[in-house]
Amino acid sequence: MENNFYLIGVGGQGVIRLGQIIADYGLKKGERVKFFKEVGMAQRGGPVHCEVRIGNVFGSRVPPLSSDITVVMELSEGLKSLEFIKPGGTVILNRKRIYPIDMMTQPEKYPQDEEITRLFEEANAKIIWIDAGKIASEAGLPIAENIVLLGALSLISSFDKEFVINILKKHIPRELDKNIAAFYAGYKTAEGIVK
DSSP, X not given: OXXXXXEEEETTSOHHHHHHHHHHHHHHTTOOEEEEEEOTTGGGTOEEEEEEEXXXXXXXXXXXXXEEEEEESSHHXXXXXXXXXXXXXXXXXXXXXXXXXXXXXXXXXXXXXXXXXXXXXXXXXXXXXXXXXXXXXXXXXXXXXXXXXXXXXXXXXXXXXXXXXXXXXXXXOTXXXXXXXHHHHHHHHHHHHHO
């Protein structure tokens, strides 16, 4: 296995936890793993991203044009990932908008879905749109958007589902049943899109 993952969003969305679970998966599979995180003012809703590299890789940073799978948890932040997407790589776009303070009074300035799609298409990415918030709410745990996206990522990466669930038990022991439901719902949603 050799994969580069680029995960991006804002503080409070579980971007780093998602990266930790992916990294732990690689380690438990006996692979070399490199992990990088950048949180800045993440606790205050600021930008946050992490990079996970699994396999015969050197250095913790994903080089430009090398991300096999990019997970965008907040759409405007996701535009910062464009330079890292490998041509033909997959981008999972969460339909989540968290307006920066300066844009709250003028939400029309926020990039529209069509513009976001066009930019990722220009990067030659395969695009998967997922409403992780809605799916997580239906699973009974609205804060589990990152786990919904983990499910989608697991399908695309051909991760062993049961193996991921065991890692999930270690990382998120609370509300485990709902987190597992969120994971499977994300997996099933991606399955319906990727066919």
